[in-house]
Amino acid sequence: MTSLVSFLSAVVPAVVTSVLGLPFPIVVLATVVGGVVGLLVAGSARVDERRDTDRVQVAAVTLAEWAHRNDGRCETDPDALLEDGWELPTTSWFYGSVLAVGRRDGFEVGVTCFLEANTEGATTRNTGHLVRLPEPVPELRLSRGQLRRIRRGSPLREPIPDGVLERLAAVPPDTESLDVVDQVLFLVRPRWPEFSRPDEYVDAAVAVAAALGRG
Incomplete structure (x- = not known):
């Protein structure tokens, strides 16, 4: 792909200037400039690809260590975890570049590293922390703004038990x-x-799950 980008960056300007009947020196200059620009673009793409690969590898090491401490597994394919009887991989939220499952305080828990497009169309890296509840509970959907209101002690429209x-x-x-x-x-x-280990977020999610069970 990077070679193709470099080739097109050099050839397209030359073809365009030739069609327009521009002098030969200008055609040569356009070809050189296009080639340089192509190399810069290709080099930048390779750097981004390498950075993304490094991020996946580092996240995989972090989650593998977390899964080991919590009697679980770390994989990149959710189907590999289904073979061991884990239930979280069956949920639609369990997807991403790096996946891990484990057990914490009697709950089946999971961590997923996934990419998501934000409102501006840019891709962001997010981490999902999942807890499997043993019993059905009422649905709950809270945004960052609603969680901020809860921290401030402001009331919400939806009634939520104090615990x-x-x-x-x-x-x-x-x-x-x-x-x-x-x-x-x-x-x-x-x-x-x-x-950074995902323990803080997993523990927070498990604490909410335990409170929901008591509620």
Whole structure:
């Protein structure tokens, strides 16, 4: 792909200037400039690809270590985890570049590193923290703004038990959203766990799940 970009960057300007009947020196100059631009673009693309690969590898090492400490597994294919009887890989939220499952305080938990397009169309890296609930509970969908209101003690339209509110107020401030649907709690934070363990977010999600069970 990078070779193709370089080739087209050099050839297209030359063809265009030739068709327009421009002098030969200008054709040569356009070809050289196009080639240089193509090389710069190709080099930038290779750097971005390498950076993305490095991020996946670092996240995989981090999640593999986390999964090992929590009696689980880390994979890039959710089907590989289904073979061991894990339930979280069956949920639509369990997808991404790096996936891990484990057990924490009696709950099946999972972590997913995935890409998502934001409102501006740019791709962002997010981490999902999942908890499998043993029993059905009412649906809950909270945005970052609603979680901020809970931390401030402001009332919400939806009634939430005090015990659950206390746990929701304690989730990390950069939590993007927290949803509970079909016996799965899904907490999302920005960025991947490249150099920091996901324990804080997993523990916060498990604390909310435990409070929901008591509620």
